[in-house]
Amino acid sequence: MLKGLVSLSLSLVFLSSGTIVLAAESGYVARSNLMQNIRSEFSVLARMAQEKIQFDESLAESTRLNLLNLAASAPTIFEDNELPINSEALPAIWENWEDFVEKADDFAFMIEGLETSSADTLAAGLGNIGQSCGSCHKAYRIKK
Numbered sequence: 001m002l003k004g005l006v007s008l009s010l011s012l013v014f015l016s017s018g019t020i021v022l023a024a025e026s027g028y029v030a031r032s033n034l035m036q037n038i039r040s041e042f043s044v045l046a047r048m049a050q051e052k053i054q055f056d057e058s059l060a061e062s063t064r065l066n067l068l069n070l071a072a073s074a075p076t077i078f079e080d081n082e083l084p085i086n087s088e089a090l091p092a093i094w095e096n097w098e099d100f101v102e103k104a105d106d107f108a109f110m111i112e113g114l115e116t117s118s119a120d121t122l123a124a125g126l127g128n129i130g131q132s133c134g135s136c137h138k139a140y141r142i143k144k
Contacts, residue, residue: 027082031089034070034077041067042129045114049123060116071108075101093140103136 044063047053081094093100110129115121 027080028084028087028089030077030080031087034074038067038070041070042126042133045116045122046126049119049126051119055119055122057117060122064111064114064116067111068108071104071111074104074107078104088142088144090140090142096139100136100140103132103139107132107136 041063044053045060045067048055048060078089078093078100081091083089083091107129110125110132114125114129
């Protein structure tokens, strides 16, 4: 239980600090912070689903809500098309803006429907969410 509370606290700190930073920044830095925050939150759910950390329904649900808020902010944060040399974003994002926004909306829709009542329900839903991430990254992120 203590582990879950510590993880919850850390998740809330990440979201709170990320939200403040994102509101104050624009362009590449804001996009980078957004993606890092999404990765951090998703990781909490994935580790619970894989039973690498103890499942905590309250933490799973708060993490899902954090992800939902982050996903909803993606189109606004990506409006600024600044592309420094170290950016992983492709110009195709802005060339195909409607498709990008649709993919972001699909991601948010999947997170909204994610069932957080058990590690099994998390595992069942996270695969589809991961595919949603992949479809956007495949089209709009520089291949590593």
